[in-house]
Amino acid sequence: MERTVVIYKSKYGATAQYARWIADELNCDLVRAEDFKAKHFANYDNIIFGGGLQAGGIKGFELIKKNHWILKEKKVVVFVVGLSVDDRQNRIDVRDINLDKPELRNMTLYYCKGAFRPEKVTGIDKGIIKVCIRMLEGERYTGTDAQKQLYKDMTEGADYIDRKYIEPIVAEFRTN
Numbered sequence: 001m002e003r004t005v006v007i008y009k010s011k012y013g014a015t016a017q018y019a020r021w022i023a024d025e026l027n028c029d030l031v032r033a034e035d036f037k038a039k040h041f042a043n044y045d046n047i048i049f050g051g052g053l054q055a056g057g058i059k060g061f062e063l064i065k066k067n068h069w070i071l072k073e074k075k076v077v078v079f080v081v082g083l084s085v086d087d088r089q090n091r092i093d094v095r096d097i098n099l100d101k102p103e104l105r106n107m108t109l110y111y112c113k114g115a116f117r118p119e120k121v122t123g124i125d126k127g128i129i130k131v132c133i134r135m136l137e138g139e140r141y142t143g144t145d146a147q148k149q150l151y152k153d154m155t156e157g158a159d160y161i162d163r164k165y166i167e168p169i170v171a172e173f174r175t176n
């Protein structure tokens, strides 16, 4: 029987929720990226990694990047959790920023919509959000619908977490 693990990095809880749902559906191990060591990869055939998006980067993704050579013989799938619209350009941007080595380019990326509560933002994130909002301010009336929505979500907060987003991920690994 193949052994599968869901590893996740979550600051505000959305990625953790998706990771729990996936592990629950697949009845497999669930580990926080902080607790997962490179030597643990040997215990698994399938790796599902999830991380929240932050300024385009996938949080905690260094774990996969650093160890890509150990993962060559394994099935690795990544899910990202973010607020922006899941369109073609956004997928290209996320791939370009994160899968920036030839050996990472073939990785499958899934997108799950996240949540954002302005009142919960702490530390350096506050500054990043301020910059994002300032950049989007110019688009709030004249931008695309996606830019207007992102501005609204970042200023007012939003919650798009939905179990439906895990369906294609689970389908890749379901054996029955």
Ligand SMILES: Cc1cc2nc3c(=O)[nH]c(=O)nc-3n(C[C@H](O)[C@H](O)[C@H](O)COP(=O)(O)O)c2cc1C
Binding pocket: 009, 010, 011, 012, 013, 014, 015, 016, 051, 052, 053, 054, 055, 056, 057, 081, 082, 083, 084, 085, 113, 114, 115, 116, 121, 124, 125, 126, 128, 129
């Ligand atoms: C500082 C900061 C930067 C963010 N940057 C992005 C981004 O570039 N793209 C995106 O889609 N969402 C972005 N978001 C939204 C988060 O990805 C979203 O809130 C997600 O649910 C976070 O995952 P977590 O709840 O597991 O921490 C950002 C949120 C914060 C706080």
